[in-house]
Amino acid sequence: MQENNFDVIPDDNIIEVINSIYIDRKKHLQGFLKESLKEIQKEEYMGDLIINNICYEIFNDDELCKHRLYTEIKLFQDTKNK
Numbered sequence: 001m002q003e004n005n006f007d008v009i010p011d012d013n014i015i016e017v018i019n020s021i022y023i024d025r026k027k028h029l030q031g032f033l034k035e036s037l038k039e040i041q042k043e044e045y046m047g048d049l050i051i052n053n054i055c056y057e058i059f060n061d062d063e064l065c066k067h068r069l070y071t072e073i074k075l076f077q078d079t080k081n082k
Helices: 010-043 048-061 062-079
Strands: none
Touching: 010 048, 010 062, 048 062
């Protein structure tokens, strides 16, 4: 967004932006979640196997994830613009 010098994603482009970023960043997000939970939970960390299974469940349906991202982005931008 900074490269294109705008504060919000135009409604017509939200799906395009999600599609272009989601698949490329999906693995990174999974790793980020795991490392963040390790840092937050410390000795109470439930283990990589459990986290990997949770991530599998979350990211199993790409269309559902992308739709949820669209909904959250749209809601955030609508709230920000009011």
